[in-house]
């Protein structure tokens with residue numbers, strides 16, 4: 001396919017196939033790669049494009065998050081992630097991702113109030129937890145309970161009603177911390193702690209996780225700030241696998257709670273949001289700096305399915321800008337908690353140093369991603385590894401909700417229905433059992 005840029009205002013790409021030449025419209029965004037519109041390709045050529053894993057496919061037009069993987073740039077509605085991590089907070093970032101603009105003080109107060117005032121769950125939803133085994137993975141609980149929200153909040157499932165979409169979005173952002181904290185409390189056999197409106201979002205979440213009825217629990221403000229920054233870093237990330245899942249589920253008209261439950265299920269995978277749990281388990285398995293070469297060799301061995309968890313990224317072929325902020329936050333938390341010689345951090349730092357100087361990783365552009373340092377930080381704060389992805393889901397709910405709303409409001413959106421390259425049997429006649 002040769003891409004010819006003609007000088008007329010409307011750019012096209014020329015495709016020649018089966019001795020036919022087709023002019024395909026080229027669309028440009030505000031920044032980043034332009035796209036070749038192939039929506040009429042099948043109608044014109046009776047051929048599909050083929051792109052398993054969607055490495056070269058734009059599934060939608062969006063104004064929410066921009067990533068430049070080569071330059072290591074991540075913008076939320078145009079604002080660099082490191083500036084938001086430094087100067088903003090998670091509730092303000094949620095407002096920005098959903099509305100497109102930073103709030104005034106009045107707008108911020110109203111939004112924060114709306115979120116904090118809806119952090120409690122319907123009391124009957126608490127019954128769902130007792131149906132799980134105590135050792136159920138928190139992500140299994142999150143999938144189940146979030147999906148169940150659609151059975152309790154019928155007044156916010158009509159996706160064609162903008163007000164109901166706002167109410168459902170607010171409920172999801174408000175209740176995710178409560179559900180995640182309850183999943184943690186259930187796993188450790190402690191009583192649930194109810195949300196408190198006098199605490200900010202991240203402080204309230206940590207209070208729900210670590211307070212016990214027997215004594216006053218004061219959340220360390222340094223740790224609360226670190227938690228809030230971790231939520232900001234995980235809030236959205238363009239059309240990643242779980243966000244694409246939420247969009248695809250939403251394109252059928254499914255209600256927002258069911259769509260977010262689908263996103264949670266997708267995020268759980270170790271190649272995606274489950275990588276923070278997998279990265280910590282890998283560091284634990286490596287155990288010492290001396291064993292790092294053995295694991296680096298395994299990561300290079302194509303016959304060995306082992307991969308360095310927390311390294312590599314579909315889009316970032318440069319350092320993940322979130323990993324840099326995550327590394328700094330990791331050191332802040334360890335210093336605040338007086339954890340100087342965490343052997344796992346020593347292994348992580350040495351693994352990063354070796355990997356960044358190794359030709360294999362340099363050639364394949366495998367840099368540490370956000371999951372590499374988040375696990376060490378969350379473990380230091382006191383979370384078990386099984387809670388790591390639940391925390392990722394808590395934060396990513398803001399991105400899922402923002403992207404879901406954008407899709408519903410997009411006049412060009414239709415039900416997502418990819419096609420295939422079929423390589424199975426052509427038509428053949430049924431053979432009766434006695435003739436087989």
Ligand code: SDX
Pocket residue numbers: 236237239240241270271272273275299300306307308309310311312313314315364366369370371
């Ligand atoms: C997240 O999409 C997002 O935005 C996701 C995310 C978000 O915020 O939503 O950023 C969150 O999911 C971060 C990624 C977390 N996953 C991990 O850390 C798991 C380990 N990483 C790999 O599984 C892998 O790097 C992926 C899944 C992240 C990316 O896979 P790709 O883009 O499909 O790349 P690939 O598997 O084709 O790898 C390219 C090459 C391969 O070698 P070749 O076959 O070309 O010889 O690099 C190798 C791979 O074998 N490779 C690795 C590796 N990752 C890729 N080799 C060793 N260790 C690794 N981690």
